[in-house]
Amino acid sequence: xxxxxxxxxxxxxxxxxxxxxxxxxxxxxxxxxxxxxxxxxxxxxxxxxxxxxxxxxxxxxxxxxxxxxxxxxxxxxxxxxxxxxxxxxxxxxxxxxx
Amino acid sequence: xxxxxxxxxxxxxxxxxxxxxxxxxxxxxxxxxxxxxxxxxxxxxxxxxxxxxxxxxxxxxxxxxxxxxxxxxxxxxxxxxxxxxxxxxxxxxxxxxxxxxxxxxxxxxxxxxxxxxxxxxxxxxxxxxxxxxxxxxxxxxxxxxxxxxxxxxxxxxxxxxxxxxxxxxxxxxxxxxxxxxxxxxxxxxxxxxxxxxxxxxxxxxxxxxxxxxxxxxxxxxxxxxxxxxxxxxxxxxxxxxxxxxxxxxxxxxxxxxxxxxxxxxxxxxxxxxxxxxxxxxxxxxxxxxxxxxxxxxxxxxxxxxxxxxxxxxxxxxxxxxxxxxxxxxxxxxxxxxxxxxxxxxxxxxxxxxxxxxxxxxxxxxxxxxxxxxxxxxxxxxxxxxxxxxxxxxxxxxxxxxxxxxxxxxxxxxxxxxxxxxxxxxxxxxxxxxxxxxxxxxxxxxxxxxxxxxxxxxxxxxxxxxxxxxxxxxxxxxxxxxxxxxxx
Numbered sequence: 001x002x003x004x005x006x007x008x009x010x011x012x013x014x015x016x017x018x019x020x021x022x023x024x025x026x027x028x029x030x031x032x033x034x035x036x037x038x039x040x041x042x043x044x045x046x047x048x049x050x051x052x053x054x055x056x057x058x059x060x061x062x063x064x065x066x067x068x069x070x071x072x073x074x075x076x077x078x079x080x081x082x083x084x085x086x087x088x089x090x091x092x093x094x095x096x097x098x
Numbered sequence: 099x100x101x102x103x104x105x106x107x108x109x110x111x112x113x114x115x116x117x118x119x120x121x122x123x124x125x126x127x128x129x130x131x132x133x134x135x136x137x138x139x140x141x142x143x144x145x146x147x148x149x150x151x152x153x154x155x156x157x158x159x160x161x162x163x164x165x166x167x168x169x170x171x172x173x174x175x176x177x178x179x180x181x182x183x184x185x186x187x188x189x190x191x192x193x194x195x196x197x198x199x200x201x202x203x204x205x206x207x208x209x210x211x212x213x214x215x216x217x218x219x220x221x222x223x224x225x226x227x228x229x230x231x232x233x234x235x236x237x238x239x240x241x242x243x244x245x246x247x248x249x250x251x252x253x254x255x256x257x258x259x260x261x262x263x264x265x266x267x268x269x270x271x272x273x274x275x276x277x278x279x280x281x282x283x284x285x286x287x288x289x290x291x292x293x294x295x296x297x298x299x300x301x302x303x304x305x306x307x308x309x310x311x312x313x314x315x316x317x318x319x320x321x322x323x324x325x326x327x328x329x330x331x332x333x334x335x336x337x338x339x340x341x342x343x344x345x346x347x348x349x350x351x352x353x354x355x356x357x358x359x360x361x362x363x364x365x366x367x368x369x370x371x372x373x374x375x376x377x378x379x380x381x382x383x384x385x386x387x388x389x390x391x392x393x394x395x396x397x398x399x400x401x402x403x404x405x406x407x408x409x410x411x412x413x414x415x416x417x418x419x420x421x422x423x424x425x426x427x428x429x430x431x432x433x434x435x436x437x438x439x440x441x442x443x444x445x446x447x448x449x450x451x452x453x454x455x456x457x458x459x460x461x462x463x464x465x466x467x468x469x470x471x472x473x474x475x476x477x478x479x480x481x482x483x484x485x486x487x488x489x490x491x492x493x494x495x496x497x498x499x500x501x502x503x504x505x506x507x508x509x510x511x512x513x514x515x516x517x518x519x520x521x522x523x524x525x526x527x528x529x530x531x532x533x534x535x536x537x538x539x540x541x542x543x544x545x546x547x548x549x550x551x552x553x554x555x556x557x558x559x560x561x562x563x564x565x566x567x568x569x570x571x572x573x574x575x576x577x578x579x580x581x582x583x584x585x
Contacts, residue, residue: 017463020444040405053479057535058294076200082430
């Protein structure tokens with residue numbers, strides 16, 4: 001796996017992450033992330049055949065009983081919204097369909 | 099001894115017995131925090147009104163004959179990524195610059211139930227991503243031992259608040275060393291509990307399989323006292339363990355005769371500053387003199403900890419930070435009326451996040467994307483398993499593992515900020531404990547000139563009592579923890 005990372009790669013990934021980077025950021029990140037990925041490539045030399053993945057160290061996760069409980073009142077949930085519509089009980093956003 | 103030099107335990111005893119009013123304790127620390135903040139910038143918020151009200155309530159409860167709690171009147175500073183209902187909580191990010199959460203973190207609720215007084219919010223790297231507290235949208239925090247140096251990070255403000263006597267206790271969060279490394283750089287005690295020991299509810303998420311809340315303090319006994327209060331299961335966090343919570347202060351017997359201390363010689367042999375090495379070797383001599391046995395161990399995959407950590411944590415954070423989209427809370431980019439929802443998201447996130455957070459989101463999105471997932475993310479999770487096996491094997495023959503906390507003492511402001519990989523490499527000795535979930539504690543053990551040096555003890559899962567006992571025995575035999583910076 002090559003750690004070449006082009007400006008086009010950074011653009012593609014930033015679009016996936018919904019971040020609009022400036023041209024300077026794209027250049028800088030391409031260089032810095034290539035350095036980091038190149039360093040990270042050392043793990044690819046390890047033989048991990050048959051080794052299970054550890055996504056989480058705490059196997060003993062427990063679920064609580066499915067009992068209804070009070071949740072956040074609508075006006076509190078909307079209080080921090082940059083464009084809330086508390087009377088309608090809604091978050092307002094720009095148009096979704098062009 | 100002036101109030102601000104006292105330990106949390108001493109303050110608690112004096113408040114509970116009525117020798118001193120919680121209100122006077124609160125005012126003494128607020129005054130100190132306000133006096134030093136222009137120079138140090140340990141705090142993003144000193145919440146005078148709220149702290150005074152809580153202190154007055156403690157005094158009222160005591161006067162009414164109620165038990166004021168095991169942390170009665172103890173002022174505590176919170177890292178700015180811990181939610182408190184109605185109290186500005188920013189994660190040191192522009193994207194949450196004015197955010198006031200509608201709920202309080204479980205760990206904070208438990209501190210308050212124990213009688214603590216919340217002083218305010220300490221500065222940190224944005225969303226806890228960094229090792230120097232330079233990645234704060236509100237400017238860096240300075241090391242009280244040398245104002246041209248960083249306090250470490252990401253819980254740098256918490257470490258400075260404790261070192262500079264602005265608070266006897268602070269809470270931090272530790273995803274890859276963010277409690278332990280700033281503790282070492284500032285000459286205080288920093289405890290990362292076992293993953294799952296403390297509920298993460300109300301901690302603004304960074305990497306959910308690695309994040310853990312813990313205390314910074316000037317003594318090991320105070321760390322134990324705080325862990326008693328915040329540990330235990332929580333219906334709001336399915337990963338908070340239901341393991342029994344012992345009285346951690348009862349473990350501090352001072353007796354470590356026969357304790358087997360493992361040293362991963364090969365891992366700690368390279369790239370360690372001579373002063374750090376000398377202090378670490380001296381710490382091992384002290385443990386030996388106290389009756390511990392020093393045993394050489396091997397952690398063959400420890401050298402892969404940095405790549406594994408930065409692949410795992412960026413993957414997780416790229417998902418966790420998707421919630422900051424300018425809709426439900428936080429900053430929204432102002433934009434033309436005809437912009438689309440997607441344009442609003444993208445602009446909000448470019449303007450709202452700082453460079454390091456964006457860099458990590460892009461990296462994490464990349465390692466999770468089609469074609470790279472197996473080679474980077476999945477591979478890292480497999481090496482994480484190999485690292486766990488190394489530790490399991492080591493703990494068959496030792497009770498704790500010791501290593502330096504950081505390869506160098508505190509570095510200069512600006513020194514590594516343009517080279518992210520160099521900054522990441524500084525985390526070499528701390529990230530492993532997060533990847534495998536183990537508890538770790540950093541304890542002051544020396545100095546390079548004025549700059550503090552700390553070393554780290556790592557224990558088995560849920561055996562915080564053992565590392566606390568060893569750390570406290572070490573503290574009894576040394577006086578590094580009594581030094582104070584002259585700010």
